[in-house]
Every structure is written in C-alpha cells, then in structure tokens.
Amino acid sequence: MSAPASPLQPQLSRDEAERFVEAATAALALPLPQPCRAGTVEALVRLSAAAALVLSFPLSERDEPAPVFRP
Amino acid sequence: MSAEALLDGDGAAIAEAVRYGRVSAVVVAEATLARISARNAEVNAFTDVSAERAIAEAKAVDEALRRGEDPGPLAGVPFAVKNLFDIRGLPTRAGSRIGRESPEAARDATAIRRLRAAGAVLAGGLNMGEYAYDFTGENSHDGPSRNPHDRSRMSGGSSGGSAAAVAARLVAFALGSDTNGSIRVPASFCGVFGLKPTFGRLSRAGTVPFVASLDHVGPIARSVRDLALAYDAMQGWDAEDPVCRRKSPDPVASQLGLGAEGLRVARLGGAFREAAEGSALAAVDACALALGVDRVVELPEVARARAAAQIITAAEAGALHLERLRTRAMDYDPATRDRLLAGALVPSAWVVAAQRFRRWFFERAMAIFREVDVLLAPATPFPAPPIGEATVSVGGSVLPLRLAIGAFTQPLSLVGLPVVCVPAGRSAEGLPIGVQVVAAPWREDHAFRVAAALERAGVASCPLPAG
Numbered sequence: 001m002s003a004p005a006s007p008l009q010p011q012l013s014r015d016e017a018e019r020f021v022e023a024a025t026a027a028l029a030l031p032l033p034q035p036c037r038a039g040t041v042e043a044l045v046r047l048s049a050a051a052a053l054v055l056s057f058p059l060s061e062r063d064e065p066a067p068v069f070r071p
Numbered sequence: 072m073s074a075e076a077l078l079d080g081d082g083a084a085i086a087e088a089v090r091y092g093r094v095s096a097v098v099v100a101e102a103t104l105a106r107i108s109a110r111n112a113e114v115n116a117f118t119d120v121s122a123e124r125a126i127a128e129a130k131a132v133d134e135a136l137r138r139g140e141d142p143g144p145l146a147g148v149p150f151a152v153k154n155l156f157d158i159r160g161l162p163t164r165a166g167s168r169i170g171r172e173s174p175e176a177a178r179d180a181t182a183i184r185r186l187r188a189a190g191a192v193l194a195g196g197l198n199m200g201e202y203a204y205d206f207t208g209e210n211s212h213d214g215p216s217r218n219p220h221d222r223s224r225m226s227g228g229s230s231g232g233s234a235a236a237v238a239a240r241l242v243a244f245a246l247g248s249d250t251n252g253s254i255r256v257p258a259s260f261c262g263v264f265g266l267k268p269t270f271g272r273l274s275r276a277g278t279v280p281f282v283a284s285l286d287h288v289g290p291i292a293r294s295v296r297d298l299a300l301a302y303d304a305m306q307g308w309d310a311e312d313p314v315c316r317r318k319s320p321d322p323v324a325s326q327l328g329l330g331a332e333g334l335r336v337a338r339l340g341g342a343f344r345e346a347a348e349g350s351a352l353a354a355v356d357a358c359a360l361a362l363g364v365d366r367v368v369e370l371p372e373v374a375r376a377r378a379a380a381q382i383i384t385a386a387e388a389g390a391l392h393l394e395r396l397r398t399r400a401m402d403y404d405p406a407t408r409d410r411l412l413a414g415a416l417v418p419s420a421w422v423v424a425a426q427r428f429r430r431w432f433f434e435r436a437m438a439i440f441r442e443v444d445v446l447l448a449p450a451t452p453f454p455a456p457p458i459g460e461a462t463v464s465v466g467g468s469v470l471p472l473r474l475a476i477g478a479f480t481q482p483l484s485l486v487g488l489p490v491v492c493v494p495a496g497r498s499a500e501g502l503p504i505g506v507q508v509v510a511a512p513w514r515e516d517h518a519f520r521v522a523a524a525l526e527r528a529g530v531a532s533c534p535l536p537a538g
C-alpha cells in the first residue's frame with residue numbers, strides 16, 4: 001500500500017506571511033523597521049508562490065543537488 | 072584616424088592603432104577622459120573616474136612599445152567596470168551606500184588585473200543596481216543609469232552603467248556581473264553585445280558577491296571581436312574563486328572566422344516565445360533566418376526553473392546580508408531592502424528543493440545539447456521600459472516589472488549555460504533589443520562563432536544612439 005499523498009504546500013496568504021515574518025524575524029534576531037514590513041511580507045508571499053511551484057514538482061529522493069554546481 | 076574617431080569604433084581598432092604607433096595610448100586615454108567628462112551626465116554611467124590612473128596605465132603601454140615589448144592584445148583600450156569589482160584605492164560601492172563607506176580596496180579584482188596585463192586601460196567604476204539585485208539600472212543612491220537610445224528609459228540592470236557606458240561610446244568595453252540576467256538584460260536594452268560565460272569559467276575574485284551559487288562575471292562590448300578579446304584575456308583558473316574551474320583557457324578570438332558552419336542551431340520555443348513582445352520575437356526570427364534555422368526545441372519546466380532561481384537568489388543574498396540588515400536596513404535602497412529581508416527568512420526546505428530541481432533542469436538542458444549545439448532565444452520580453460515603471464502587462468496579466476524582465480535570462484543562468492547576447496532587433500520606437508545565443512557548458516566558442524556570423528551578416532550590430 002502506498003503512503004497517502006501529503007498535501008502540497010500552497011502559496012502563503014498575506015496573513016500567513018505576516019505571522020511567518022513575525023516569528024522568523026524573532027528567531028533570527030532581525031529587527032524589522034516599520035517601513036520595511038509591508039514590502040517584506042509582499043516579497044515573502046511572492047517567494048512562497050515560487051516555492052509552491054518548485055515543491056510540487058515530483059523529484060525522486062535520488063535527485064540530489066550537486067555539492068558544487070559545475071555545469 | 073583621430074583619437075576621437077577611434078573611440079566611436081571598437082577596442083580592437085584602438086589596440087591596432089596603438090600597437091602600430093598611429094596613435095599613442097596616452098592620447099586615447101586623454102580623449103576618453105574628455106569624452107566621459109563631457110557626456111557622462113547624460114547617461115549617469117560612471118560613479119568613479121580614475122583619471123590619473125588611466126593616464127599612468129596608458130603611459131606604461133606607450134613605454135612598453137618604445138622598449139619594443141608587446142603590450143598585449145588590448146593595448147591602450149579604455150574600459151571600465153561595474154562598481155562591485157574591487158578597484159585598487161577606491162571603496163567598492165556595489166551600488167550601495169554602505170559599500171562606499173568601506174575601506175579602499177588594497178588591490179584590483181582578478182579580472183581587472185588580467186585585462187591590465189593584456190594592455191587595457193581602466194577608466195573607472197560604473198553605476199549599478201544595489202548589490203546587483205536588480206534588472207532596471209535604477210539606484211536610489213546614485214540615480215538611475217540612463218539608456219543612451221532614450222534617456223527617459225531604463226538602461227536595464229543590474230550592470231546598467233556598464234551597458235550605458237559602452238552604448239554611449241564612453242569606453243570600448245566594460246565588465247559586468249550576471250546572476251539572473253544582469254549582463255544580458257542591459258545589453259539587450261542598450262543595444263550592445265554581452266557575454267555571460269559558463270558558471271565557473273571566469274574568476275569572480277575581488278568582486279562583491281550576490282548569490283554564490285549563481286554569480287558570473289563577463290564583458291560587454293560593441294563588437295564580437297572585442298567581447299572575445301576581453302573574454303580571452305580574463306580566462307584561466309584562479310585559486311581565489313572557489314567555483315572557478317581548474318581548466319586551461321579556451322581562446323575564442325581566433326575562431327570567430329569559422330562562423331556557424333557545421334553547428335546545429337535551433338530556436339527555443341514554448342515559454343521562450345509565449346511571453347515575448349513582437350520586437351523580441353522578430354529579433355530571434357531575423358537571426359534564425361540569417362542562419363537558415365528552422366528547427367525549434369523546447370526546454371521543459373521553464374517556469375519552475377525561474378522559481379528555483381528566485382528562491383536560491385533570495386535565500387543566499389538574504390543570508391549574506393543578514394548582519395547588515397540587522398543594523399542598517401534603512402541604509403539600503405528600498406527597491407532592494409525588502410526582498411533581501413524576505414530572503415533572509417526563507418525556510419531551508421525551499422532552498423534545498425530549488426537546488427535539487429536545478430540539477431534536474433540541468434540534465435534536461437544537457438539532453439537538448441546532445442541534439443543541437445546552439446540555441447536562440449529572446450534576451451528580454453520587451454525593449455527598455457520608462458524609468459520608474461513598476462509593472463508591465465504581459466499576455467493580459469499585470470506583472471511586477473522586475474520579475475517580468477528576467478523571464479528569458481533567469482532559467483538559463485540557473486544551469487550555468489554560456490550565452491552571448493547580441494543586439495539584433497529594434498522596436499517600432501527604434502529601441503534596441505537583444506537575442507541570446509546559448510551554447511552547452513564550456514562551449515563559449517560555439518556561441519561566439521554564431522554571434523560573429525550574425526554580426527558579419529549585418530543582423531547583429533550596435534546602433535549609434537541618436538543625438
């Protein structure tokens with residue numbers, strides 16, 4: 001029996017991105033000045049859309065990244 | 072021929088005139104400095120002019136000739152560099168406010184030292200998008216580089232000053248860097264030739280890094296032979312760049328005459344045509360027609376390749392800047408700052424997935440290069456937009472401009488392919504637009520041969536800016 005498929009990561013909503021930014025900046029001791037807040041959240045939402053696209057691609061566990069990428 | 076007339080031609084013609092004693096390198100350097108002083112304000116390409124140094128280097132070339140020595144294939148040819156290259160005696164700005172407060176560089180970047188050894192004369196440092204995280208050529212600290220073909224329009228970036236200085240005939244060639252398209256985009260917008268070599272081919276030592284996994288350096292020039300001479304002079308292993316491949320140089324300047332004969336050339340279809348405006352497609356089609364190419368091939372998963380490049384870029388750049396972001400976020404260009412902050416927060420699972428996908432995409436590209444030698448693709452989806460524009464309409468949807476500009480360059484640099492960008496088209500408004508001539512890894516010679524064939528056929532050339 002195959003394992004049930006895990007749900008795909010969706011793009012973060014604005015609210016989710018705001019909560020993530022809050023938690024991650026605290027974890028990294030990265031102060032986030034007020035004028036940067038909205039732009040940072042917006043950039044993270046865009047990156048999460050990119051991540052959703054990449055993470056939804058079916059790579060096998062044997063597809064390894066090259067330790068040093070050498071074309 | 073006067074020094075002034077020589078400056079409108081290419082660097083190879085200057086070097087020949089200097090080597091045969093028809094003009095001295097000092098006279099060429101003085102004419103270059105006078106031209107920069109008279110015209111730079113129009114395009115805002117230079118941030119630093121190294122006048123004394125240029126004269127001293129030109130004198131050294133003239134003295135070498137007097138002693139009967141060979142000053143090198145770029146004897147007396149004036150060039151300039153994107154200001155993320157270390158220039159001895161200057162702080163390395165990397166387009167930033169923070170960088171200009173750094174100590175003066177103790178020595179030149181490897182690329183500059185190698186060009187100097189070939190006889191080239193450094194005229195200064197060039198404007199760029201802050202820390203190279205840019206496709207527009209805009210910069211809130213130094214003002215935007217302006218497109219010489221329409222100064223209300225973007226130069227493209229991040230090597231905006233490099234392309235603007237070359238297109239405006241201020242120097243014969245310039246150095247830029249390209250992580251996701253930062254040489255090819257401004258080359259396309261400004262109507263000049265640009266080379267993004269194979270990842271690991273040219274040393275990046277002595278430059279401010281942006282994304283270690285994706286950074287390349289390369290030349291921008293007005294002729295294929297200048298591009299080749301500059302590239303050849305910079306080749307060779309360098310222990311100071313950990314990704315520089317230990318490989319002997321493969322010079323290309325002597326191979327330009329071979330042309331496209333015997334090379335299998337195809338157009339890239341699919342995603343490389345869907346988002347392109349008419350002028351971008353017409354430029355590719357003109358190249359294909361000149362080369363007798365009717366074959367079309369497709370790379371799969373191009374949108375995912377772009378997404379992977381975005382994630383790797385944001386995460387590596389954000390991590391690199393983390394300490395400065397903690398203390399000096401408000402000293403960054405607002406156009407760069409928030410993307411770096413977001414990048415610093417990217418979860419590792421996203422980055423690792425992007426790096427794994429990169430390897431998968433590389434194998435698909437290699438499968439194509441078993442069938443063909445060279446691919447043609449648009450360099451940018453459209454010609455230079457007006458300075459300050461933030462969005463663009465592509466195929467009915469409105470996209471952030473900075474994202475849209477890199478649609479065709481970003482997937483190719485993700486897997487390190489060598490690309491010569493050739494100026495091969497004009498829009499209805501007369502703006503230049505470029506075509507990417509893409510080869511397999513380590514086969515820059517193939518891309519150069521096709522670029523030279525297109526130049527000889529009159530399809531690729533650098534238009535003289537009006538006025």
